[in-house]
Amino acid sequence: MDKQFAIQFAGSFAAVALLVALAAWAKIAKPMSPLSEARARALFADEFPGRALDALWVTNDGRGALARSGASALVLCEVGDGYAARHIPWAQAVAASFRDGVLKLDLADVSAPRARLAFDSWPPAGAA
Amino acid sequence: MDPLKAQFDPVTLAIPFFVLTIILEIALTRFKAVKSHYETKDTMTSLGMGLGSNVAGVLTGGAAVAATVWVWQHRVFDIPMTAIWAWVAIFFLEDLTYYWFHRLSHERRFWWAAHVNHHSSQHYNLSTALRQTWTGGLAGTWALWLPLAFLGFPPAMLAIQKGISLVYQFWIHTEAIGRMPKWFEAVFNTPSHHRVHHARNPRYLDSNYAGILIIWDRLFGTFQPELDEETPRYGIVKNLSSFNILRVAFHEWAGIAKDLAGSRSLREAAGYLFGPPGWSPDGSRDTSATLKAQWAADQAKPNSPDVAA
Numbered sequence: 001m002d003k004q005f006a007i008q009f010a011g012s013f014a015a016v017a018l019l020v021a022l023a024a025w026a027k028i029a030k031p032m033s034p035l036s037e038a039r040a041r042a043l044f045a046d047e048f049p050g051r052a053l054d055a056l057w058v059t060n061d062g063r064g065a066l067a068r069s070g071a072s073a074l075v076l077c078e079v080g081d082g083y084a085a086r087h088i089p090w091a092q093a094v095a096a097s098f099r100d101g102v103l104k105l106d107l108a109d110v111s112a113p114r115a116r117l118a119f120d121s122w123p124p125a126g127a128a
Numbered sequence: 129m130d131p132l133k134a135q136f137d138p139v140t141l142a143i144p145f146f147v148l149t150i151i152l153e154i155a156l157t158r159f160k161a162v163k164s165h166y167e168t169k170d171t172m173t174s175l176g177m178g179l180g181s182n183v184a185g186v187l188t189g190g191a192a193v194a195a196t197v198w199v200w201q202h203r204v205f206d207i208p209m210t211a212i213w214a215w216v217a218i219f220f221l222e223d224l225t226y227y228w229f230h231r232l233s234h235e236r237r238f239w240w241a242a243h244v245n246h247h248s249s250q251h252y253n254l255s256t257a258l259r260q261t262w263t264g265g266l267a268g269t270w271a272l273w274l275p276l277a278f279l280g281f282p283p284a285m286l287a288i289q290k291g292i293s294l295v296y297q298f299w300i301h302t303e304a305i306g307r308m309p310k311w312f313e314a315v316f317n318t319p320s321h322h323r324v325h326h327a328r329n330p331r332y333l334d335s336n337y338a339g340i341l342i343i344w345d346r347l348f349g350t351f352q353p354e355l356d357e358e359t360p361r362y363g364i365v366k367n368l369s370s371f372n373i374l375r376v377a378f379h380e381w382a383g384i385a386k387d388l389a390g391s392r393s394l395r396e397a398a399g400y401l402f403g404p405p406g407w408s409p410d411g412s413r414d415t416s417a418t419l420k421a422q423w424a425a426d427q428a429k430p431n432s433p434d435v436a437a
Contacts, residue, residue: 005186008140012182015147016175019255020168022151026158029167046361049330050426077369080167082250084369110386111379112369 030081034062040076047085048074060101060118066093075105077115084112098122129209131282132197138291146298150254153304162304164253169371171255176373177245178258188265195274196283205280215289218281219340222273222289226339229272231350234334235416240405241380242267248376250363252326257301262377293339297322307354317342320354327360328367330423333416365406365414380405 035043035058044053044067051074056067063078073093076085086107097104103122105115129135157164207214233243242263249256264270276286300322308318317338325336335352338345345351354360368375387400396409406415 008143009179009182012143012179015143016172016179019147019150019154019175020172022154023166023171023255024168026154026166028154028157028165030165050422079367079369080169080250080371081165082167082363082367084367086366107369109366110382111366111375115369 032078032081035059035065035076036062040065040067043076043083043085044074047076047083048087055124057119057124060120064115064117066103066117073105075107075115075117077112077117086112086115094123096122129284131200131209131284134284134287134291136288138288138295142295142298145295146254146258149299153254153302156304164303165251166253166255167251170249170251173371173373173376174249174251174255174259177262177376178260180262180373180377181260181264184262184265192265192270193283195271196277196286199274200277200280200283203278203280207280207282207285209282209285214281214285218276218285218289221276221279221281222286222293223338223340224344225272225276226290226293227337227344227348229269230337230339231348232272233269234337235404236402237380237384237405237407238401239267239269241384242269244364244380244405245376247326247364248368250367252301252303252323252360252362254298254301256326256362257298259376263381296340301326313342315341315343321345321351323360323362324352324354326362328363328365329358329361330416330419331355331358332360333365333420365416365419 037056037058040056040058041053044051044056044065048069051069051072053067053069053074056065058065065076067074067076068090069087071090072087073090074085074087075093076083086109088105088107093105096106098119098121101118101120103115103117103119105117107113107115153162153164154166156162157166207217230243233239242261245261246256246259249259261267273286273290277283297317300317300319302319303323305319307313307320308316312318313320317336317340321336321338321342324332327333332352335350336342336345337350342351368379384400388397391397391400392409399407399409404415404417406413406418411418
């Protein structure tokens with residue numbers, strides 16, 4: 001890499017830092033409020049069109065939700081001011097580690113490896 | 129003019145314009161003059177990807193340049209860089225090449241792996257435009273431009289026109305601009321057309337591949353107008369669960385490697401590599417085509433609820 005590139009890179013790095021700081025200062029992310037059941041249902045409908053929800057649990061902190069749809073568990077997690085969703089086998093969700101009020105799900109996906117959902121208890125009564 | 133080395137790089141020259149317009153978009157949004165959103169971590173990831181793509185370009189661009197020069201040295205015609213007709217011709221031919229490059233980058237997983245990072249933001253603002261690939265050089269899509277060098281367009285001319293196209297495509301990554309005049313929307317790629325391209329709504333998937341001219345989508349049947357009744361939802365079909373820049377840059381490559389490791393035949397391996405994104409041997413995963421078909425089927429049902437209450 002030559003000197004000209006190094007100077008250009010340093011300038012660009014400084015510009016990136018400035019822009020990120022400006023974006024943080026502006027506070028113009030999408031407004032996020034804790035998920036309600038209705039909002040969770042709407043998000044699941046967008047993520048998994050046509051899938052009926054047999055049961056739905058919204059996390060204590062409102063930052064995620066889990067739904068049962070037949071033999072699948074549909075998982076929704078907050079990411080910044082958006083969400084990521086995946087589905088895993090229901091039996092896997094029921095058997096997942098639950099400790100100190102946090103359900104840890106292995107989503108087996110490189111782009112979303114794990115989900116952590118805050119619940120009072122897990123699994124729900126009669127879930128299996 | 130040196131046919132081998134571009135006298136200027138449009139992208140480098142445009143960097144101050146990129147910075148100033150992002151500042152403007154943030155400021156106008158902050159003071160509620162336009163509608164847009166910036167999330168800090170998302171912005172950092174987008175701009176970090178842009179910065180990293182510069183470095184990646186330096187590291188992997190040499191092969192592309194060498195191949196272009198070699199092909200041009202075996203050209204069919206001598207096309208002068210000083211002729212206006214040559215610039216008009218390369219404007220259209222480069223843009224047509226870009227259309228097919230972009231379509232390939234969406235419809236075949238190997239090249240999608242290099243392009244997916246550009247679509248991985250759930251935001252659509254000017255910083256998203258800079259969320260550029262780190263692995264495009266390795267994916268080899270630059271080879272699609274070699275026929276233009278073989279025709280006789282000098283490498284410097286190709287580099288300049290590719291840069292102009294990239295700079296043009298910056299300003300269309302915004303929600304701050306609604307629709308351009310009708311004549312402009314008919315011919316050129318616009319914020320409205322490109323919002324559709326970045327949307328993950330099934331109806332909008334795999335459409336509007338244009339670089340500068342939207343005419344190619346109209347010609348090849350991939351044009352989809354933005355509809356008032358369907359607001360674009362941005363991102364990818366399966367959004368990422370973090371802002372980790374390495375995950376953004378390489379997640380689809382890692383997914384391919386994992387699938388290849390589990391392949392049971394050459395056919396399966398080829399499907400995972402060159403099938404459409406989401407292809408699987410048993411059809412258990414979603415592709416754009418299956419999502420669109422499912423959406424169309426749902427639309428055809430009278431009063432179909434998406435989700436049972």
